Amino acid sequence: MKKYTYSAKESDNSGKWCIVNAEGAVLGRLATSVASRLRGKHNPLYTPHTDMGDWIIVINAEKIALTGRKLDQKMYYRHSGYIGGLKSITAKDLLEKRPEDLIRFAVKGMLPKNRLGRKLLKKLKVYAGDKHPHEAQQPELMQL
Numbered sequence: 240m241k242k243y244t245y246s247a248k249e250s251d252n253s254g255k256w257c258i259v260n261a262e263g264a265v266l267g268r269l270a271t272s273v274a275s276r277l278r279g280k281h282n283p284l285y286t287p288h289t290d291m292g293d294w295i296i297v298i299n300a301e302k303i304a305l306t307g308r309k310l311d312q313k314m315y316y317r318h319s320g321y322i323g324g325l326k327s328i329t330a331k332d333l334l335e336k337r338p339e340d341l342i343r344f345a346v347k348g349m350l351p352k353n354r355l356g357r358k359l360l361k362k363l364k365v366y367a368g369d370k371h372p373h374e375a376q377q378p379e380l381m382q383l
Contacts, residue, residue: 247284247291256294256378258371261342262302264383266309270345272383273297277350277359290358295381296373297365301338305330315344339365 257276261269275281279291305313313330333341342365350356364373 247286247289249290251284252291254294256376257381258296258298258378259381260299261297262299263304266303266305266345269383270349274346274349277362292359292362294362296371296378297342298369298371300342300365301367303341338367
């Protein structure tokens with residue numbers, strides 16, 4: 240009898256839709272649970288090189304909490320590609336302008352830095368308010 244380790248394929252993934260309410264949640268703790276769920280680590284068939292995760296919808300991103308003095312001290316950087324083109328924004332300003340990006344950046348940092356990570360990030364949908372256009376997928380509420 241041959242013994243081998245089963246390696247899951249993407250066709251084995253059911254791809255459920257989950258919804259997460261970010262109201263009052265701490266950013267890092269929410270991001271770790273979302274990244275783990277996107278990766279598929281909750282699934283017994285988890286395979287590191289395959290997309291076995293679920294689709295995640297995060298609502299109420301504008302009501303996320305940061306601990307300590309991170310709102311004033313945490314900086315997000317981007318570069319235009321030109322000399323002297325480094326731009327920065329504090330977490331407080333980013334929360335006011337684009338609260339979806341605050342969660343998206345935190346989750347992106349916890350995913351693999353390769354084509355699988357880019358594919359997984361497309362399965363994350365973040366919305367500032369409590370409305371989202373994914374009712375047809377019948378998402379189930381995920382507890383943190």
